[in-house]
Amino acid sequence: MRIGEVAALAGVSVRALRYYEEQGLLVPERSASGQRRYSHEAVDRVRFIQDLYAAGLGSKAVLQILPCMEHGGLTAEMHERLLAERARVQAQLEALTATRDKLDDVIRMGRENHAGQARRAGQAARATAS
Amino acid sequence: MRIGEVAALAGVSVRALRYYEEQGLLVPERSASGQRRYSHEAVDRVRFIQDLYAAGLGSKAVLQILPCMEHGGLTAEMHERLLAERARVQAQLEALTATRDKLDDVIRMGRENHAGQARRAGQAARATAS
DNA sequence: CTAGGACCTGACGTCGACGTCAGGGGCAAG
């Protein structure tokens, strides 16, 4: 496939794909004239890269994690990295859950104030202090 | 409290607090000589700001959400914003959970490959394609 | 053969949440 098709299928920009290549995350073949030729699996790979970015991982971390997707083998270093990043993601999940609950509290209190006209305003601040 | 104390208690930099003020997120009193004087609740407020930033909200969103913490009342606009951001956070939570599970798959497959020497390498890529 | 879309390589621009440096004031202790 050519770069435009991959971009469309994966839902990213052409520039992003060139950037991934710059970072060594997705290095395609080249046609005789120098155009990039991507394999079919590249699309899934791009989606996974996006997921990792969305999870707060940087190119460096992604670069250390990605090889095992097609290679299948895990270096000890890669294993470490995977566990570390999984822990990071897990921590982020917990923090995010707490924040969501705080938002829910605020929303709920907003409704109550609309309904019952609560007097003290400091309650929200106190509710957010875990 | 002075700025350094708040920074230490909230675990952020002094620069960050000045930045929050720039953004209108946390506007302290001033002493006669122009030094910032923060109320005690500022610390919790800063922590909440950090949580919101960590949840991917920008200053603009935080600015629209924060007032209700001490003010207690909800504009219709603020309510909209709260619901929207809650939805964003929730979506991010689900995406993050999926990514964590993918990471777990990769880790598990790494262990299996270490143990049993699986043949086909494409399985990882296929596992990540939801 | 030619138009026009897709592709190429640089290389500079962007945006947000600060970091950092420069240059100068405030204030409590000794």
Added chain:
DNA sequence: CTTGCCCCTGACGTCGACGTCAGGTCCTAG
């Protein structure tokens, strides 16, 4: 009074994941 630490206001630097523009090439349809 001066030492030393904290504070002040600009204002430029940073970093990552691209966006965007310039100037040129490729290739496919008509």
